Amino acid sequence: MVEIVVENLFFKYPEAENYVLKNINLIIKEGESIAILGENGAGKTTLAKNLNGLLKPTQGSVKIDGVDTRNLSVAKIARKIGFVCHNPDHQFFAETVEEEIRFGLRNFGFPENEAERSIREVLKTFGLEDYRFRNPFQLSGGEKKRLAIASIMVWNPELLILDEPTIGMDYAQRLNIQRVLKKLVSEGRSIVVITHDVDFAASLCERAIILSKGEVIGDGCLRKLLSDSEVIEKASLKKPFLIELEEELGFSIMEEDFDEICDFLTRVFPKCHS
Amino acid sequence: MNVVDLRSVSFRYAGSERNVLSDINLKIEEGESVLITGPSGCGKSTIARVIMGLIPHSYPGDFSGEAYVLGMNILENPVSRIATNCGIVFQNPENQLFTFSVEDDVAFGPENLALPPYEICRRVDESLRLVGIEHLRHASPNSISGGEQQKAAIASIISMHPSLIIFDEPTSMLDPSSSASLIQSIFRLKESLREMGKEITLIIIEHRINLLINHISRMIVVSDGKIVLDGDPMTVLNESFERRIPINIPPLLRIYFRIKDRCGLEKPPRSLQELLSYLREDGWGRNG
Incomplete structure (x- = not known):
């Protein structure tokens, strides 16, 4: 179980004049699924890096299970909080896909036989079995992205932070990632997703934290926040298709993928029965 | 003349057991706006690398077939010559900008063509204006937003006066409204250049089809290293749907x-x- 408490967090990069984050207050609890949304340059990635101790607050504090991140080592935090960065090239260093995935397990002292099983499992989850001995840098954009997630997820951190997980992914891969992450949440783990893909966020996350110019302009139920035109405009977002559809219809739809939504529509409208 | 002419092109990356491209035949004419899409890992970016001559010159592997870009056989011409007429904008502009001001980045290409100074200045002015970032001329590429960086990268390509521009997932780092505005500026640019008497050809590799559907003249779907659909965008989308090809319809x-x-x-x-x-x-x- 992991809980993060952010209090009066201000952050600026060394030698920069302006604060990137201003007066952020948040609590992230066990089992939450949170989307961090906002325009380019809003401070989303900087906030994420403060949550896992890669960056330390300029003022205020971030506490993980009650301990200030200033007093915790990055490695110690990483065991609990996994971070998948937006550009996989920044994350990779090994010569094969397998080594890339094994690295974390070895550092955290997983026994060999358990490591082998976890590696196989995660390769399968992300459809990377055939790439086991390939060079990570030779993979396609979408494949790199999947490997980046796999190599963090493999040690089962309690909270997983993903920076733009759906970039370069096709429809099937997006659905797959969505399913994998949903399963994690149902097992009681927490996820934080930084994304511009509002449709992905809406299908996965209960809560949204919306940033604009370094400040939180909304924090709460994602569906409610993304129905608010003012918030959407301020944070350069767009309304998720599903929410737009529900608003037009005047009732909510539980179906998740488009095939189900279509079947639902054909059931509702007699015009489709002919 | 075809701007791009690939004839039975196949390629396998060194160290890989399977062909990433197999028997690709593709002709693109001057002035077309072509969207290339397809499932993750299908070979889209590899096609772009072939057109730029980066394959086989910079990527080790087995290449077969023939590839012509603007009449140049890629096997017989160095990447530098192809790059003079054919520009590419990558997914991540950070990898493309490297000087201390936007202006210097835009001037870099023309300087390397050894153009006279007044021509370099003229091209820098023109490129910044066409992309709409004149106000960022003296800004450092590190201090501007992702959308602005992507526009700076485009300006630095435009200044070479290319006949063909390839965009490899140009909007993937951008928020929804910056993405829409970038795509609009790309097509506005094409229009402005046409008014100036220059017809450019665009090849755009994207997963986010919804951004492009109203702008493109042709859509190609690549799957498993082969071109599986090619034609009018709406027909191609419908066919992709019927055949359950996992693209983002x-x-x-x-x-x-x-x-x-x-x-x-x-x-x-x-x-x-x-x-x-x-x-x-x-x-x-x-x-x-």
Whole structure:
């Protein structure tokens, strides 16, 4: 179980004049699924890096299970909080896909036989079995992205932070990632997703934290926040298709993928029965 | 003359057991705006690398077939010569900008062509204006937003006066409104250049089809290293849907393709409102 408490967090990069984050207050609890949304340059990635101790607050504090991140080592935090960065090239260093995935397990002292099983499992989850001995840098954009997630997820951190997980992914891969992450949440783990893909966020996350110019302009139920035109405009977002559809219809739809939504529509409208 | 002419091109990356491209035949004519899409890992970016001559010159592997770009055989011409007429904008502009000001980045290409100073200045002015970032001339590429960086990268390509520009997932780092505005500026740029008497060809590799559907003249779907569909965008989308090729068909069109026969829809709705008002014509499905 992991809980993060952010209090009066201000952050600026060394030698920069302006604060990137201003007066952020948040609590992230066990089992939450949170989307961090906002325009380019809003401070989303900087906030994420403060949550896992890669960056330390300029003022205020971030506490993980009650301990200030200033007093915790990055490695110690990483065991609990996994971070998948937006550009996989920044994350990779090994010569094969397998080594890339094994690295974390070895550092955290997983026994060999358990490591082998976890590696196989995660390769399968992300459809990377055939790439086991390939060079990570030779993979396609979408494949790199999947490997980046796999190599963090493999040690089962309690909270997983993903920076733009759906970039370069096709429809099937997006659905797959969505399913994998949903399963994690149902097992009681927490996820934080930084994304511009509002449709992905809406299908996965209960809560949204919306940033604009370094400040939180909304924090709460994602569906409610993304129905608010003012918030959407301020944070350069767009309304998720599903929410737009529900608003037009005047009732909510539980179906998740488009095939189900279509079947639902054909059931509702007699015009489709002919 | 075809701007791009690939004849039975196959390629396998060194260290890989399978061909990433197999028997690709592709002709693109001057002035076309072509979207290349397809499932993750299907070989889209590899096609771009072949067109730029980066394959086989910079990537080790087995290449076969023939590839011509603007009449140049890529095997017989160095990448530097191809790059003079054919520019590429990558997914991540950080990898492309490297000087201390936007202006210097834009001037870099023309300087390397050894153009006279007044011509370099003229091209820098023109490129910044066409892309709409004159105000960022003296800014450092590190201090501007992702969308602005992507525009700076485009300006630095435009200044070379290329006949062909390839965009490899240009919007993937951008928020929804910056993405839409970038795509608009790309097509506005094409229009402005046409008015100036220069016809450019665009090849755009994207997963986010919804951004491009109203701008492109042709759509190609690559799957498993082969071109599986090629033609008019709406027909290609419909066919992709029928064949369950996992590309990101815009939600509204996905619904349209699925219910059109059953519901007697004759043409794609332009908006969700239009679709629903059609479905409700007989008074059903209204709230309350």
